Amino acid sequence: MYGREVPAYTTLLRVSAEVNADVLAERGADAERLGSIGRVTAERHGAIRVGTPEELRQVGRIFAGFGMHPVGFYDLRDASASSVPVVSTAFRPLDAGELARNPFRVFTSVLVTDDRRFFSASLQERLETFLARRQLFPPRVLELAARAESDHGLGGSDAAEFVEAATACFALSREPIDRGWYDELARISAVAADIGGVSSTHINHLTPRVLDIDELYRRMTDLGVTMIDEIQGPPAWEGPDVLLRQTSFRALAEPRGFTDGPGELRVRFGEVEARGIALTAAGRSLYDELLAEVDARRAASGRPRTEVAAEVWRERLPATEEDLDRRGLGAFTYRAAADAPDRLRALRAADREVLARGAVRAEEAARVGATPSAPAPAAAAPGALEAAGAGPDVHALVAAGIAVREPIVYEDFLPRSAAGIFQSNLTDAGQRDDALTGTARDVGWMSDALGRDVADPIVRNEELTRASLQALTLEIS
Ligand code: OOG
Ligand code: NI
Structure with a gap:
């Protein structure tokens, strides 16, 4: 039509x-x-x-x-x-x-x-x-x-x-x-x-x-x-x-x-x-800060928005998906790699122990409201972190090739x-x-x-992250 x-x-x-x-x-x-x-x-x-x-x-x-x-x-x-x-x-x-x-x-x-x-x-x-x-x-x-x-x-x-x-x-x-x-x-x-x-x-x-x-x-x-x-x-x-x-x-x-x-x-x-990629609550507040920063620099310099914005982005946003995730700014789901069981079996007992300790750290982090292995985001939304705390140290699992990180599209x-x-x-x-x-x-x-x-898109994405972590935990435990 x-x-x-x-x-x-x-x-x-x-x-x-x-x-x-x-x-x-x-x-x-x-x-x-x-x-x-x-x-x-x-x-x-x-x-x-x-x-x-x-x-x-x-x-x-x-x-x-x-x-x-x-x-x-x-x-x-x-x-x-x-x-x-x-x-x-x-x-x-x-x-x-x-x-x-x-x-x-x-x-x-x-x-x-x-x-x-x-x-x-x-x-x-x-x-x-x-x-x-x-x-x-x-x-x-x-x-x-x-x-x-x-x-x-x-x-x-x-x-x-x-x-x-x-x-x-x-x-x-x-x-x-x-x-x-x-x-x-x-x-x-x-x-x-x-x-x-x-x-x-x-x-x-x-x-x-x-x-x-x-x-x-x-x-x-x-x-x-x-x-x-x-x-x-x-x-x-x-x-x-x-x-x-x-x-x-x-x-x-x-x-x-x-x-x-x-x-x-x-x-x-x-x-x-x-x-x-969708942003978490912390990522979204950083985005809003970046917008304000771009406005301020433009007002001061009169330079074109696109040029100033790219400069501010380079200074303040992580340059990789991995860092976006580690800093708790991007929204992701995680799933077990196809060969996760083999990789887990192949790990030395000591390494498995490290991953398990990661799980403990993640739970502690969830209690205090911070992402594991990331600085506490200033404005973590309620619920943002039980997501990470519900399971193992997912960053370590991704790094070990046991889990696969997938971006949630905005x-x-x-x-x-x-x-x-x-x-x-x-x-x-x-x-x-x-x-x-x-x-x-x-x-x-x-x-x-x-x-x-009316659903809140950030909360909705947290639910997707949490559900993926629960499924991942079941699959690899
Ligand atoms: C809607 C404008 C907003 C968008 O993509 O942000 C919009 C309108 O003009 O009715 O569609
Ligand atoms: Ni539109």
Whole structure:
């Protein structure tokens, strides 16, 4: 549907697939370290925006019908200098096996209609009245979704109907738009107009994953597609790729019907991303420190962000996956090597003893809240470390070739990049009155609105690490 609606998306898919094939040919198995080529090539994320907590709850139900659950909370109101009056989450599978089968996420934002920095009391009232009158999702779709969720799937023709009817909810509507109303909202925020100025929602981008985003950026530019100024997120550097790098281009204006005649709107765009290793709570706070450091050095020197960022990365981030793990910054799982039993048998009794003592140290470390053989991270999240403490000294096991370390890929989003993506595709900064105070919104609010728990991505990864260590311990003991 999206390729039919936005032809530039088809070009992006083609160039992404070409880049991926070239990287695979060049780097071999190493290219697949963060996901098989099959998964990476199939992988997408999309984004939608809704207007009310009720619409959010309904869309949560539809995604639950596809095994996709809300993960993470992002407040885009503060992540950027101009007007993006939304808070967001992303729907995706939680289980690693399910993600491998359905590598699809939908970044989902809901308008904060009662934030006075953006909407006056009278505009809020008119906006809420407008939103209350529309229906984004037909009752039949919601009914099929509820059944798909409770029965863990749907039978033959119901499944086909559900997929088709749910997809149709996200197509661009041809209904005429009230220009006066749309423009009034657009003066405050183009995002507010896109959400509350029309009677439906629509998918606004669909993002493929590439293995080399710098190369993709060059190739799209060579094809004459104007990309945003730079790639968002971590810089290009020689060390491990962490988190998420993204870039986007503005879609062409599309003809749209208005109540007073034909017109056009630019509401959809193209984006592409490269995914890296997820960070632990400690890694994430270091990342936030690095961002602040980059800002400070840029402000002092006026040098380009990418150059300053690469410099800061080289100074402060470990240059190898192993060190990222030893310092408790990266998220990993561990499994027994195929020849683990032989290797264990071959070890001298003294060496086995060392590994066993490692297990004791790990348990002690867990009690005091530090990673074994790593300095205590400043902000270890609760639970971060029973993970390591639940089993043997996993670093020693990896070093001895008994265990294999595997990175956990970052499956989520970055608020700053998201705000940058929103911004880069707006024509106008909009306006907001920072003399007034905004409305509080947090992950608890999001969970209440959805009627579902919003998972914390860092805690989720800790669970994956812990489960892998438990399985490893069983296998080698
Ligand atoms: C969502 C922008 C955020 C990303 O990849 O960070 C996003 C939107 O424009 O609705 O998709
Ligand atoms: Ni996106």
